[in-house]
Amino acid sequence: AQSVTQLDSQVPVFEEAPVELRCNYSSSVSVYLFWYVQYPNQGLQLLLKYLSGSTLVESINGFEAEFNKSQTSFHLRKPSVHISDTAEYFCAVIVNAGGTSYGKLTFGQGTILTVHP
Amino acid sequence: EAGVAQSPRYKIIEKRQSVAFWCNPISGHATLYWYQQILGQGPKLLIQFQNNGVVDDSQLPKDRFSAERLKGVDSTLKIQPAKLEDSAVYLCASSTNLAGGGETQYFGPGTRLLVL
Numbered sequence: 308a309q310s311v312t313q314l315d316s317q318v319p320v321f322e323e324a325p326v327e328l329r330c331n332y333s334s335s336v337s338v339y340l341f342w343y344v345q346y347p348n349q350g351l352q353l354l355l356k357y358l359s360g361s362t363l364v365e366s367i368n369g370f371e372a373e374f375n376k377s378q379t380s381f382h383l384r385k386p387s388v389h390i391s392d393t394a395e396y397f398c399a400v401i402v403n404a405g406g407t408s409y410g411k412l413t414f415g416q417g418t419i420l421t422v423h424p
Numbered sequence: 425e426a427g428v429a430q431s432p433r434y435k436i437i438e439k440r441q442s443v444a445f446w447c448n449p450i451s452g453h454a455t456l457y458w459y460q461q462i463l464g465q466g467p468k469l470l471i472q473f474q475n476n477g478v479v480d481d482s483q484l485p486k487d488r489f490s491a492e493r494l495k496g497v498d499s500t501l502k503i504q505p506a507k508l509e510d511s512a513v514y515l516c517a518s519s520t521n522l523a524g525g526g527e528t529q530y531f532g533p534g535t536r537l538l539v540l
Contacts, residue, residue, distance in 0.1 A: 311466070316464075339526040343531075349533065350427075350428070350515070350531040350532055350533040350534060351467070351515065351517075351531040352531070353528050353529075353530075356526065356528065358526040397466050397467070399466075401526070403526070411469055411472070411480060412457075412469065412529060413469075414466030414467050414468070415466050416464070416465055416466050417464075417465070417466050
């Protein structure tokens with residue numbers, strides 16, 4: 308079975324500073340990888356996902372994540388954060404079962420990003 | 425496009441009481457999921473439906489939890505009787521199809537349950 312470890316439970320950072328949220332996964336088979344974000348008092352929203360192709364994926368609000376198969380990592384980065392990026396971020400993994408096959412999404416424990424002015 | 429709807433948003437009950445949560449997925453989404461998110465943890469899948477059939481309920485405590493998805497649209501999750509450790513946020517999500525192909529799951533706002 309797959310598992311996900313988010314190495315930092317909380318990350319405080321100043322506005323306009325760069326940030327990296329770390330995620331490692333374990334799986335013996337091919338996987339798809341996701342980052343979800345949960346803003347205060349809101350539901351989980353997809354931030355970005357890696358399915359195949361380029362190992363670097365980007366979101367519309369400046370975040371990017373790089374799939375590193377050898378290190379089984381999918382770290383999330385942003386070169387300059389805003390106050391509005393304050394939220395909890397969840398890394399998740401699902402086995403690549405292909406097509407219309409069943410798959411179970413497994414989440415990490417979450418990282419709370421707090422951006423200070 | 426309307427998102428995933430859930431109700432109620434908040435519920436407080438005493439242990440041994442029963443409670444039910446309702447979810448209306450995005451129109452046309454065949455797959456529906458219920459997750460339990462305990463404070464400080466990531467969401468954990470409880471049950472997954474494809475249309476009105478159960479695909480996976482391996483992590484559902486079946487002695488007290490039940491779920492149904494009649495007519496393949498709305499779904500209800502019930503807890504009877506509730507225990508203190510059931511205090512959590514219950515999230516409903518839906519996707520166009522089974523997630524094995526990498527389909528995005530869309531989440532509702534959740535129902536926050538407190539068991540006293």
